[in-house]
Amino acid sequence: xxxxxxxxxxxxxxxxxxxxxxxxxxxxxxxxxxxxxxxxxxxxxxxxxxxxxxxxxxxxxxxxxxxxxxxxxxxxxxxxxxxxxxxxxxxxxxxxxxxxxxxxxxxxxxxxxxxxxxxxxxxxxxxxxxxxxxxxxxxxxxxxxxxxxxxxxxxxxxxxxxxxxxxxxxxxxxxxxxxxxxxxxxxxxxxxxxxxxxxxxxxxxxxxxxxxxxxxxxxxxxxxxxxxxxxxxxxxxxxxxxxxxxxxxxxxxxxxxxxxxxxxxxxxxxxxxxxxxxxxxxxxxxxxxxxxxxxxxxxxxxxxxxxxxxxxxxxxxxxxxxxxxxxxxxxxxxxxxxxxxxxxxxxxxxxxxxxxxxxxxxxxxxxxxxxxxxxxxxxxxxxxxxxxxxxxxxxxxxxxxxxxxxxxxxxxxxxxxxxxxxxxxxxxxxxxxxxxxxxxxxxxxxxxxxxxxxxxxxxxxxxxxxxxxxxxxxxxxxxxxxxxxxxxxxxxxxxxxxxxxxxxxxxxxxxxxxxxxxxxxxxxxxxxxxxxxxxxxxxxxxxxxxxxxxxxxxxxxxxxxxxxxxxxxxxxxxxxxxxxxxxxxxxxxxxxxxxxxxxxxxxxxxxxxxxxxxxxxxxxxxxxxxxxxxxxxxxxxxxxxxxxxxxxxxxxxxxxxxxxxxxxxxxxxxxxxxxxxxxxxxxxxxxxxxxxxxxxxxxxxxxxxxxxxxxxxxxxxxxxxxxxxxxxxxxxxxxxxxxxxxxxxxxxxxxxxxxxxxxxxxxxxxxxxxxxxxxxxxxxxxxxxxxxxxxxxxxxxxxxxxxxxxxxxxxxxxxxxxxxxxxxxxxxxxxxxxxxxxxxxxxxxxxxxxxxxxxxxxxxxxxxxxxxxxxxxxxxxxxxxxxxxxxxxxxxxxxxxxxxxxxxxxxxxxxxxxxxxxxxxxxxxxxxxxxxxxxxxxxxxxxxxxxxxxxxxxxxxxxxxxxxxxxxx
Numbered sequence: 027x028x029x030x031x032x033x034x035x036x037x038x039x040x041x042x043x044x045x046x047x048x049x050x051x052x053x054x055x056x057x058x059x060x061x062x063x064x065x066x067x068x069x070x071x072x073x074x075x076x077x078x079x080x081x082x083x084x085x086x087x088x089x090x091x092x093x094x095x096x097x098x099x100x101x102x103x104x105x106x107x108x109x110x111x112x113x114x115x116x117x118x119x120x121x122x123x124x125x126x127x128x129x130x131x132x133x134x135x136x137x138x139x140x141x142x143x144x145x146x147x148x149x150x151x152x153x154x155x156x157x158x159x160x161x162x163x164x165x166x167x168x169x170x171x172x173x174x175x176x177x178x179x180x181x182x183x184x185x186x187x188x189x190x191x192x193x194x195x196x197x198x199x200x201x202x203x204x205x206x207x208x209x210x211x212x213x214x215x216x217x218x219x220x221x222x223x224x225x226x227x228x229x230x231x232x233x234x235x236x237x238x239x240x241x242x243x244x245x246x247x248x249x250x251x252x253x254x255x256x257x258x259x260x261x262x263x264x265x266x267x268x269x270x271x272x273x274x275x276x277x278x279x280x281x282x283x284x285x286x287x288x289x290x291x292x293x294x295x296x297x298x299x300x301x302x303x304x305x306x307x308x309x310x311x312x313x314x315x316x317x318x319x320x321x322x323x324x325x326x327x328x329x330x331x332x333x334x335x336x337x338x339x340x341x342x343x344x345x346x347x348x349x350x351x352x353x354x355x356x357x358x359x360x361x362x363x364x365x366x367x368x369x370x371x372x373x374x375x376x377x378x379x380x381x382x383x384x385x386x387x388x389x390x391x392x393x394x395x396x397x398x399x400x401x402x403x404x405x406x407x408x409x410x411x412x413x414x415x416x417x418x419x420x421x422x423x424x425x426x427x428x429x430x431x432x433x434x435x436x437x438x439x440x441x442x443x444x445x446x447x448x449x450x451x452x453x454x455x456x457x458x459x460x461x462x463x464x465x466x467x468x469x470x471x472x473x474x475x476x477x478x479x480x481x482x483x484x485x486x487x488x489x490x491x492x493x494x495x496x497x498x499x500x501x502x503x504x505x506x507x508x509x510x511x512x513x514x515x516x517x518x519x520x521x522x523x524x525x526x527x528x529x530x531x532x533x534x535x536x537x538x539x540x541x542x543x544x545x546x547x548x549x550x551x552x553x554x555x556x557x558x559x560x561x562x563x564x565x566x567x568x569x570x571x572x573x574x575x576x577x578x579x580x581x582x583x584x585x586x587x588x589x590x591x592x593x594x595x596x597x598x599x600x601x602x603x604x605x606x607x608x609x610x611x612x613x614x615x616x617x618x619x620x621x622x623x624x625x626x627x628x629x630x631x632x633x634x635x636x637x638x639x640x641x642x643x644x645x646x647x648x649x650x651x652x653x654x655x656x657x658x659x660x661x662x663x664x665x666x667x668x669x670x671x672x673x674x675x676x677x678x679x680x681x682x683x684x685x686x687x688x689x690x691x692x693x694x695x696x697x698x699x700x701x702x703x704x705x706x707x708x709x710x711x712x713x714x715x716x717x718x719x720x721x722x723x724x725x726x727x728x729x730x731x732x733x734x735x736x737x738x739x740x741x742x743x744x745x746x747x748x749x750x751x752x753x754x755x756x757x758x759x760x761x762x763x764x765x766x767x768x769x770x771x772x773x774x775x776x777x778x779x780x781x782x783x784x785x786x787x788x789x790x791x792x793x794x795x796x797x798x799x800x801x802x803x804x805x806x807x808x809x810x811x812x813x814x815x816x817x818x819x820x821x822x823x824x825x826x827x828x829x830x831x832x833x834x835x836x837x838x839x840x841x842x843x844x845x846x847x848x849x850x851x852x853x854x855x856x857x858x859x860x861x862x863x864x865x866x867x868x869x870x871x872x873x874x875x876x877x878x879x880x881x882x883x884x885x886x887x888x889x890x891x892x893x894x895x896x897x898x899x900x901x902x903x904x905x906x907x908x909x910x911x912x913x914x915x916x917x918x919x920x921x922x923x924x925x926x927x928x929x930x931x932x933x934x935x936x937x938x939x940x941x942x943x944x945x946x947x948x949x950x951x952x953x954x955x956x957x958x959x960x961x962x963x964x965x966x967x968x969x970x971x972x973x974x975x976x977x978x979x980x981x982x983x984x985x986x987x988x989x990x991x992x993x994x995x
């Protein structure tokens with residue numbers, strides 16, 4: 027059985043550049059390319075950096091130079107496309123250019139991924155002095171996958187250090203689409219520092235269809251002086267650059283690279299700053315430059331990004347404000363659109379920025395863009411999907427052209443520094459696993475909302491270092507690919523020329539499935555299991571692992587995330603591994619509907635953790651009426667029965683301890699109660715409850731765990747802010763612990779109460795160093811949540827009219843938001859502040875001084891230590907004890923829906939409330955953000971589509987606010 031005919035002919039041209047690029051032009055790209063070609067003789071590839079011994083400082087020069095040795099492959103990209111069943115036959119090339127005669131041996135081995143060597147050997151070499159020579163070593167036949175090739179070159183003296191000792195990456199990849207695909211989602215941040223020709227070859231070979239920016243279109247080139255604009259030779263160079271990209275099957279997104287050097291607004295101190303560090307001094311002149319950038323290229327480049335990350339009072343917009351950015355967009359719109367109405371102007375910088383600034387409700391001149399930008403770095407949490415949906419809805423709602431230009435994720439990606447807590451060598455594979463899920467989540471949002479989404483993985487540089495090269499998918503020191511390159515090529519090769527039709531498992535939190543229709547009408551799909559947060563999202567053991575068994579699998583070829591074939595389509599039944607973020611690709615001879623049936627009705631998912639168990643907080647003081655309550659949710663894509671056995675805290679008596687079997691549809695949850703016969707309260711308010719899940723028909727399943735349950739209860743009590751701590755003596759505290767990677771631990775304790783006027787919160791936070799902003803009245807641009815602070819989040823409103831995602835099919839899976847958020851902080855000078863960050867009427871926006879006042883104003887509440895119509899707040903610092911104490915009284919007017927429920931409650935009853943807290947320990951050496959939602963169990967993803975004061979709803983940023991509290995009457 028071979029790959030389907032419709033796919034086996036989708037090969038990418040081999041390494042030589044397109045015919046219209048002369049060798050003279052190749053050499054003209056730079057001395058590095060020329061030197062590499064000279065060193066390799068007839069080989070047209072850049073060799074790896076020479077292995078040279080450095081002489082000690084001040085030492086005399088040695089009589090003979092240390093030999094130069096470099097290693098690479100017969101294809102300089104290190105990538106070998108294959109089609110059908112034909113394997114690749116790469117060769118290792120070791121280049122010698124010694125100044126004295128040299129002999130010795132090359133020892134090599136080939137390993138698939140991190141496995142043991144699959145072959146290897148030792149080859150002798152002899153190299154004459156003063157002449158470049160090459161030893162060629164055939165590596166044998168290799169199927170699609172990522173390989174590590176270890177090379178050790180030793181001279182004739184076995185006691186001497188190796189002349190070269192390297193591990194090179196090698197990718198055998200499935201065929202990709204070579205031609206242009208303007209509707210494709212697959213972009214790449216291709217670095218201009220990288221050797222241009224070979225970088226374009228790599229990009230084409232791995233299926234890149236979009237690049238960001240045109241090197242020849244620099245603001246100083248377009249407008250070198252006021253009123254002076256570029257002439258035809260410079261324009262021709264820019265057009266040639268775009269056309270060259272097109273010859274490799276790649277479209278260019280135009281990008282305005284900040285300012286002209288003569289038009290940069292000075293910094294806050296009045297001194298000159300770099301081109302990118304501040305807004306244009308003359309916005310009209312800037313708009314003229316943008317017009318003249320677009321005019322001669324508009325027939326080749328339709329989409330233009332206006333500014334990269336224009337963060338107000340940030341690194342690119344130091345003194346500019348929100349209105350300045352809106353003014354700039356309108357000036358550009360008014361300058362460009364009359365002459366070039368088909369050009370799309372792409373603005374903003376993130377989903378939150380777009381909502382806060384580009385589309386700020388009620389503000390002047392909003393929405394003068396055709397599409398928007400977001401930068402979704404990090405792990406592929408479902409929040410990426412949620413934020414992209416929000417981005418599209420915002421554009422549709424508020425863009426002057428209703429978002430016709432689409433959504434542009436001009437930077438996204440992951441880096442090995444996000445996988446530092448994994449075994450040696452696994453970090454590159456951690457990055458590779460995140461490639462396809464990131465794209466698939468963005469693409470799903472675009473398909474469901476009917477808007478094109480282009481995503482540019484950051485980044486690719488073949489042979490040069492650059493700022494941000496932690497994200498490079500190539501090892502520029504060896505000029506060979508990392509696993510992420512093969513993951514990207516596998517994704518594009520199997521999904522390009524296919525149209526996504528929807529998601530297969532909208533109710534299952536464990537699993538994402540994406541159905542596609544190919545241009546041949548055949549069904550394709552991508553499926554992966556999700557990762558869970560256990561203090562990080564690096565550990566696959568914390569995610570959903572198991573197997574997927576398909577009945578009716580004949581005619582379905584299956585590949586893993588690095589292109590390894592797992593099933594050839596000959597068997598009617600196959601069992602496949604499921605590991606977090608490792609995408610399985612299904613290439614079938616079936617119709618999309620038939621493939622969907624196999625992946626849903628004909629699929630059996632056997633996860634090691636098919637049920638999520640959440641031990642719920644006690645919502646009243648412990649007594650003989652207490653019950654241990656557990657929420658049991660089916661997170662798998664198929665109906666199942668579950669039985670729960672609990673182990674109560676030591677000394678407690680609970681009967682029964684085993685629940686009946688409950689039948690659960692995908693995504694369905696049930697709360698199970700276990701009556702407590704006897705219990706003992708402890709001062710630390712932590713009660714470990716163990717559990718074991720049994721699923722009928724799964725005798726092998728061993729799903730067990732233990733969670734700490736706390737009493738989370740607000741008694742009725744009037745509190746005086748700033749009064750004696752004894753007021754809180756018998757109010758049970760809820761505690762959190764923050765531990766850094768270095769093992770440094772901090773404890774945080776919270777108590778809450780209420781009376782008819784206020785909801786009270788007291789927090790005692792361990793903190794070595796207080797980090798405070800100046801008061802809001804001195805600088806309204808400083809966000810309170812970026813200083814040391816405590817945040818109070820509530821989900822107190824079922825109908826969130828400003829939540830653009832309410833009612834979505836995935837709302838319960840990963841889109842739920844909150845209704846209210848308040849932040850308390852201590853400003854310099856001992857000023858206590860309590861800020862409103864979210865409430866009905868704030869439009870999920872963040873405060874910016876030049877925005878219009880919203881129906882419910884953002885910013886500080888009328889709250890002082892001893893007075894205020896909206897609350898009270900006192901934040902006290904104890905530097906000796908290294909503690910900060912927060913005392914907050916929030917007027918019920920700030921939580922009217924919850925207030926109504928509390929007031930309507932009968933005496934002796936408990937009103938349920940959903941409430942969580944976050945502590946921010948800011949500054950160097952601080953603990954960062956700690957969320958109460960993550961203390962007992964892995965959180966559930968949500969979507970808080972506003973600035974990142976309560977994360978974004980991602981698991982690693984607090985997740986969904988779903989903590990249960992009780993308000994006693």
